[in-house]
Amino acid sequence: MRLSPLIPTVLRNLAKKPATNLFPKMEPVPVPENFRGRLIYDVDKCVGCRMCVTVCPAGVFVYLPEVRKVTLWTGRCVFCSQCVDVCPTNALKMSDEFLLASYDKYDEKFIWFKEEEIEELKKKLEEQKKAKEAAKKAENK
Amino acid sequence: MSETHANEGTEVKKPTKAEKVANAIAERFPNAQVEVKTNKWMRERVWVRVQKEDYRELMKFIKALDGEAHYSIGIEQDWGEELGFLNHLVIYYDDAPAVSLLIDVHAPKDDPTLPDISDIFPIALQFEREGMEMIGIDFEGAPDKRRLFLPEDFPEGIYPLRIDDKGVPEEMVHNAGHPYYLKGGAKK
Ligand code: SF4
Ligand code: SF4
Numbered sequence: 001m002r003l004s005p006l007i008p009t010v011l012r013n014l015a016k017k018p019a020t021n022l023f024p025k026m027e028p029v030p031v032p033e034n035f036r037g038r039l040i041y042d043v044d045k046c047v048g049c050r051m052c053v054t055v056c057p058a059g060v061f062v063y064l065p066e067v068r069k070v071t072l073w074t075g076r077c078v079f080c081s082q083c084v085d086v087c088p089t090n091a092l093k094m095s096d097e098f099l100l101a102s103y104d105k106y107d108e109k110f111i112w113f114k115e116e117e118i119e120e121l122k123k124k125l126e127e128q129k130k131a132k133e134a135a136k137k138a139e140n141k
Numbered sequence: 142m143s144e145t146h147a148n149e150g151t152e153v154k155k156p157t158k159a160e161k162v163a164n165a166i167a168e169r170f171p172n173a174q175v176e177v178k179t180n181k182w183m184r185e186r187v188w189v190r191v192q193k194e195d196y197r198e199l200m201k202f203i204k205a206l207d208g209e210a211h212y213s214i215g216i217e218q219d220w221g222e223e224l225g226f227l228n229h230l231v232i233y234y235d236d237a238p239a240v241s242l243l244i245d246v247h248a249p250k251d252d253p254t255l256p257d258i259s260d261i262f263p264i265a266l267q268f269e270r271e272g273m274e275m276i277g278i279d280f281e282g283a284p285d286k287r288r289l290f291l292p293e294d295f296p297e298g299i300y301p302l303r304i305d306d307k308g309v310p311e312e313m314v315h316n317a318g319h320p321y322y323l324k325g326g327a328k329k
Contacts, residue, residue, distance in 0.1 A: 062321045111320060
């Protein structure tokens, strides 16, 4: 019988330390620079240009015409970073976060700019509009 | 062309391999439209638009030109009034560049039949089966007309890649939905 040519390699490796990362006992393997992790959205910077809606291949964005912002569900995101590249105001960026497991696909952490925030902004805009109109009337008098 | 333009070493001999193939096809099939197109990387391709009647003869002719001819792919297309089937072949590939050959054949939608060529290039059959289920071209004489990719319970008479009313209807299109819409976002 012929001996396997792997035997010397196996014997040599038996004497070595295991080369594994014992997650979760250890820190995970560090991410490189420009790693594409969970998407971060800054509502205040967004000007509602809809570029991200056009470019996203995964249907993450919904445009909200009343407030001229977008709402995101990153549960669908494929981490391609195209929205980050196209956003003219840097309202979108990719973070280092990659431990994103969840029991609920509509988990808070997957949704940016939630219902309540949208309602709040709507009210705020309405008030601003009224204030402007009032100011105009006062001017005309 | 003047001598100053010729770049030694990269000089292209005229006629090129592609042009020779184009001329041979044009001579044998006077009804076919033959064109040599050059892309921005100076890669030549021979485009042939052939009549349905000449299609089988042309495929036999190519096989005779080069017995090693390689059939790469068959692409079904919906041109509106007509259905098309585009065959991409590579011939004379023992020295680079090979001749890249595109054979386009059309059939009207009210008589969407094309001859099968899988006896000449056996691998063509799998692309023809795809063409039959996806766009509804009937390849006459194909030895195997079973579906290839579509599931058994997919309705008859619907061809997913058609752009007309035989394409997939609105009711068959599903979307898992965005939570903003699922919560009645835009409707409120
Ligand atoms: S990273 Fe890609 S998939 Fe994710 S939201 Fe941006 S464009 Fe869409
Ligand atoms: S591309 Fe940027 S600024 Fe434009 S709508 Fe998207 S997030 Fe807002």
